[in-house]
Structure formats: structure tokens, C-alpha cells
Amino acid sequence: MTHPPYPKTDAPDAPPAYQEYRAPQRHGTALTVPRLDQAASLLSDNQALLAALPSDWKALQREARSQLIDAARRYTSTYRSVETLGANIDAPIVMAGHQPAIFHPGVWFKNFALDHIARQTGSTAINLVVDNDVAAASAIRVPTRGAANGQIHYHSVAFDAASGGVPYEQTLVTDRDRFDRFDEAVVKVVRPLVADPCITELWHHARAAVRRCGYAGCAMAQARHAYENDLGLQTLEIPIGVLCRSIPFAKFALGILRDLPRFHEIYNRCTDLYRAAHGIRSNAHPVPNLQQDDEWLEAPFWLYGNLSPQRRGVWVRYDRAADTLHVSDRNKRLVKIQRPDSDAAAEQLFAAMTQEFKLRSRALVTTMYARLILSDLFLHGIGGGKYDQLGDQIMSQFFALQPPRFMVMSATVQLPGAALQHQPDVEHQIRQLRDQIRQTRFQGQCFAETGAVSSDLVTAKQALLSDIPERGVKLAWHKQVTAVNAAMSAQLADVRAELNRQLEAARERSLSQAILRSREHPFCIFPIDWLVQTYRGILSGSSTADKNLADQQPNGGEEQTQGGM
Known part of the structure; x- marks a missing residue:
């Protein structure tokens, strides 16, 4: 081309x-x-x-x-x-x-x-x-x-x-x-x-x-x-x-490399617009912007070889005086394409593609x-x-x-x-168990019928809830409620432990189901x-x-x- x-x-x-x-x-x-x-x-x-x-x-x-x-x-x-x-x-x-x-x-x-x-x-x-x-x-x-x-x-x-x-x-x-x-x-x-x-x-x-x-x-x-x-x-x-x-790939690649400044600007602008449209803050997604270092422009290609297989980005510099395109990883690999607009340029790039100069898109x-x-x-x-x-x-x-x-x-x-x-009831069971565990700490009276909590404490909590003072004078009342809740919570320690055991088992069942039903x-x-x-x-x-x-x-x-x- x-x-x-x-x-x-x-x-x-x-x-x-x-x-x-x-x-x-x-x-x-x-x-x-x-x-x-x-x-x-x-x-x-x-x-x-x-x-x-x-x-x-x-x-x-x-x-x-x-x-x-x-x-x-x-x-x-x-x-x-x-x-x-x-x-x-x-x-x-x-x-x-x-x-x-x-x-x-x-x-x-x-x-x-x-x-x-x-x-x-x-x-x-x-x-x-x-x-x-x-x-x-x-x-x-x-x-x-x-x-x-x-x-x-x-x-x-x-x-x-x-x-x-x-x-x-x-x-x-x-x-x-x-x-x-x-x-x-x-x-x-x-x-x-x-x-x-x-x-x-x-x-x-x-x-x-x-x-x-x-x-x-x-x-x-x-x-x-x-x-x-x-x-x-x-x-x-x-x-x-x-x-x-x-050769065809070399021709296509050169169509980008020899017009890299314009490609560079379009690539980065479009990528920035993509991030803005999707609310993406990371500069690494969906792809990083192409960088510039003085006369060197980063190109959308990789370079590596058998002796050093780690991928490195491709950098390009155009020597206007010599009409030569320098294609390099700025480490060990450098190829010079003379007269990059000529028909022979693709042949030069193709000839450079050895086992130690693997140019990949x-x-x-x-x-x-x-x-x-x-x-x-x-x-x-x-x-x-x-x-x-x-x-x-x-x-x-x-x-x-x-x-x-x-x-x-x-x-x-x-x-x-x-x-x-x-088993859709597992998620419902998990929510119920979480609510019950919270009740053992702050609503112990809910367990009155189980006999696990003292009737005196239940009666005291009910009396406090039936006589809630107005806002601004609730400090003493709040301290009393907190003390009663703590006492009931201590009595419900074994109940809470059993509920936590059931919660963990339910979570394991839920995880098992999620793994089994995965599409991945x-x-x-x-x-x-x-x-x-x-x-x-x-x-x-x-x-x-x-x-x-x-x-x-x-x-x-x-x-x-x-x-x-």
C-alpha cells in the first residue's frame, strides 16, 4: 500500500x-x-x-x-x-x-x-x-x-x-x-x-x-x-x-509507522474520549495512551525475541536528514528503514523480522x-x-x-x-441468620421464649421501651438500655455461636452453588x-x-x- x-x-x-x-x-x-x-x-x-x-x-x-x-x-x-x-x-x-x-x-x-x-x-x-x-x-x-x-x-x-x-x-x-x-x-x-x-x-x-x-x-x-x-x-x-x-503485514504496519505522529494523536484522543464516556479513571484501561520521549514516539506494536522474550514497546524516530525511520525497543533491538515511503521499505522491515526481532501488533x-x-x-x-x-x-x-x-x-x-x-432459599436464610445474630446483641428480648435469656432482663427491656423519654433527656435511659442489652447479649453467647455456625454453613452452601453454576x-x-x-x-x-x-x-x-x- x-x-x-x-x-x-x-x-x-x-x-x-x-x-x-x-x-x-x-x-x-x-x-x-x-x-x-x-x-x-x-x-x-x-x-x-x-x-x-x-x-x-x-x-x-x-x-x-x-x-x-x-x-x-x-x-x-x-x-x-x-x-x-x-x-x-x-x-x-x-x-x-x-x-x-x-x-x-x-x-x-x-x-x-x-x-x-x-x-x-x-x-x-x-x-x-x-x-x-x-x-x-x-x-x-x-x-x-x-x-x-x-x-x-x-x-x-x-x-x-x-x-x-x-x-x-x-x-x-x-x-x-x-x-x-x-x-x-x-x-x-x-x-x-x-x-x-x-x-x-x-x-x-x-x-x-x-x-x-x-x-x-x-x-x-x-x-x-x-x-x-x-x-x-x-x-x-x-x-x-x-x-x-x-510482506503484507509489513506494508500495513508501515502505513502506521511512517505516519505515526498523526496516528499517535488520534489514538490518544480517542482513548481519552472512551475513558470519559465510560467513567474510567485508570490510564491503563482500556489501553494505555501511547507515549512520547523527545523525538521518540511509542507505536502500537511489541518487540521481543528468543534470547530476551519479555515484550517491550516499539518506539519510532524519524531522521529527516537521512530520510530514515528508526524502529526500536530502545534496549537491544534497532532497525533502520531507509526511505520509508518507498516501495522497498516493506521489504526492509520484513527482512528485519528475525527470531530476535519479532515485531507483533x-x-x-x-x-x-x-x-x-x-x-x-x-x-x-x-x-x-x-x-x-x-x-x-x-x-x-x-x-x-x-x-x-x-x-x-x-x-x-x-x-x-x-x-x-x-437453592434460592439459601440467600434468604443467610439474611435471616444475620438479622438473628444482630438481635442477640441488641434485641435479646426476641429470644425470650427460648429460655436462653433471663425473664427479669426481658421485663426490664420492655419497661424501658414502654417509657421512652423525650429527646434531650434520654442519656440516662440510653445507658440503661445499653446495660440491659449487654447483659442479654452475654446470656445469648451460646445462641450466637450456634447462629454463626449456621451462617458459615449457609455461606459455604451459597459458595458451592455459585461455583457449580459458574459459566467460567x-x-x-x-x-x-x-x-x-x-x-x-x-x-x-x-x-x-x-x-x-x-x-x-x-x-x-x-x-x-x-x-x-
Whole structure:
């Protein structure tokens, strides 16, 4: 894509309106904005919008998509058959993405929806593995039932000794034996609640994957995708780390880097407006503003390498005299792009992308590239849907175009039998017990019939309450009431202890119910038939839907999160 600076647009002087997305609450319901049956028309509208872009944009799209299909087919073919996937290079592309982690079923639903929409529209389905995000701890929280008290609690099960802190594509598995036995450990913990978790089938693929690549994120993503193949899903995958190593990505990145002062100003202004609209005080959310240090401007990219895998921000300085763009992490890595407006500039940047100069896009830029260049329809999760509304504001002002719209979706799937375990009277019981405990301290007369409190004290309290003096002369009366209450409270110490014991037991039951009914459990602890049947019910429209969620209207295209799509 050649440079002429993008046309300037008028900046809004007030925060735009943003749409909120809420996770569905009931099992077997989903949030899909717009509705699933509108996906085909949305894709068609996006195609028309993208087709109207200038010729240099369309040339970049053709080049990028051709390389994307080839790279995704090569990558996917290393662990599952691709057969006819991506065979029609003229087919529309539907895309989604997430980190290579063991996420909850609401996130996994997006992969099934990706396959469903691609089949319905004759599109090629591609999932982006966001392996440039920093990996979390190498463990998952698994619910289990205590043998002693029967209450539900969480137990952490680790698949490696490493603690994360570097991008997923850099997280080598350090304890292979623990990784190989992870499924056994999960089954043992969850067995009191789930007899047949799908971790066993999933981890069969994970052990094969880790032997190929050695990295935890790679192994988990490939295992999930190979398992999806077993389930009949026809999708391709490609990691961000592979996607960024291409000439088309270098061209797109340079379109931002060589016009960075203007991008910088738009990015920060739009982010400030987003915070103002949402009442966000933290400067770190939804994304930090890009910084400036003298002639150096921070860019929305990361740099790292195999020898120093910690992510560092990208900084750019333009040497006007030498017509050279300096791209650096201001630590160990520096690349100089001569004549950055020339056709050869992208070749220079691409040539610099070695194992020690891993240039990766940050979240908002990742979806800019995915939505403007690579795909005709992008599927976000709730977090991505919230934050990519900010991305839309930046895109529309920097590139002077109308961004294609996206879909937002998530589902709620509870463990089998979880809904039957709900006991609404527990919360009522907790409130009653709290009131009774307070009564033992300040209204001991309420326990007169139990015989636990002296009748003389009850009579004294009643006499005081029947003869309340006027305001201003109540001090002596108040002291008498306080003394009687303290005496009754002392006599009710055993009653209060028993009520506190009952309160603690009720709280444990409430916590057990909350854990059991949570929608955040890792998908690998569920029976696969339960998950697939639930997803198919949602996708076919046969499940009961939360109408207040299904009827949310599309917002015109927006959003993504720093961590996940």
C-alpha cells in the first residue's frame, strides 16, 4: 500500500455512544449481536464496503489474503487434514481469534459459530491464535467436592512448572512429565462432579502437539483445533506470530509507522474520549495512551525475541536528514528503514523480522488488520466487542473510512445438573441468620421464649421501651438500655455461636452453588456431548434464548481487548 497521507477527518468533540454487551445468565443461552440469522447480510454489507476502498487497499487485500490462506493451510496441515479448506481463494473469509489458553465454554462457542457461519455463507473460516499476548500462570482452576463436608471448592491444577510472564509463543514447557499427566490430574480432581470430562480426548492431542513444538500455547491451541476436527468443525488456524511474518503485514504496519505522529494523536484522543464516556479513571484501561520521549514516539506494536522474550514497546524516530525511520525497543533491538515511503521499505522491515526481532501488533492494531485487510466478517467475544468500538473510532479517523461491522457473541454453559442444584432459599436464610445474630446483641428480648435469656432482663427491656423519654433527656435511659442489652447479649453467647455456625454453613452452601453454576469453568472439564448439544441447540435456534440479549442491536461496528478477542 503506497503512502499518501490518509485524508484528515474532523475529530469528534464529545465521546461517541458505545454499546454495552452483557453475558447471558441462563444455561444454553447466547449473546449474538447482531442475531446469527443476520450474519450473511452483515457479511455481504461488509464485502460491499471493502470493495469500495481505493485500489491500493484492494491490492493489499488480495496479496494478504492469498498469503494468509497459504500460510494457514501449511500451519494447520502439520497436525490435521486441511483437504479442501481454503481451496476457493475467492470465497469470503470469516475470522475470529483468542489466546491459546484453556478458556471457558462461552469462548469456545465462538469457534463453533465461526464454523456455522462459514458453512451458511460459503466462506473460509480462519481462527487467529493470539500468541503474542503474555501467558498467564500454567494452571487452571477446577471445581471439586470436598470428601469431608461435601462442599464445592476450587483446586488449582498445573500443566507446567513455568509461571508465565512472556508471550505464549515463547512459553516453552519445562516440566514435560507434568504436562503429559495433566489430564489425569484434572480427571482426579473433577471426578466427584463430572464423570466424563473431555480433557482425556483433548490431551491426547496435546501430548502429540507438545512433542512437535515444545511450547505450551502452541500445544494447547493445536490440541483444541485437532479436537475440533474430530467434532467436524472445518476451520483453519494461524498464530499471530506467523501472520506478522509477511510482506503484507509489513506494508500495513508501515502505513502506521511512517505516519505515526498523526496516528499517535488520534489514538490518544480517542482513548481519552472512551475513558470519559465510560467513567474510567485508570490510564491503563482500556489501553494505555501511547507515549512520547523527545523525538521518540511509542507505536502500537511489541518487540521481543528468543534470547530476551519479555515484550517491550516499539518506539519510532524519524531522521529527516537521512530520510530514515528508526524502529526500536530502545534496549537491544534497532532497525533502520531507509526511505520509508518507498516501495522497498516493506521489504526492509520484513527482512528485519528475525527470531530476535519479532515485531507483533498490539490488540487494536491486530483487529484493524484482520477486519480491514484479511477478512469480510470478524467475530468478537464480549471483551473484544467492548474495546474494538475504540478501534473503530481510531480506524475511521486515521484511515478516513467506514470500518466494516463485526459480530459479538458468547454463550453460557453450566455443568450438567448445575441448574438443579440452585437453592434460592439459601440467600434468604443467610439474611435471616444475620438479622438473628444482630438481635442477640441488641434485641435479646426476641429470644425470650427460648429460655436462653433471663425473664427479669426481658421485663426490664420492655419497661424501658414502654417509657421512652423525650429527646434531650434520654442519656440516662440510653445507658440503661445499653446495660440491659449487654447483659442479654452475654446470656445469648451460646445462641450466637450456634447462629454463626449456621451462617458459615449457609455461606459455604451459597459458595458451592455459585461455583457449580459458574459459566467460567474451563471447557475441558465438561462432557463433550453436553457442550456440543448445547452449542448445536443455540446455533439451530432450538435453545431457549435470553430475549433481552438476543434483541440487542448492532452498533455499527466496533471493538476488542488488550488481552483477548
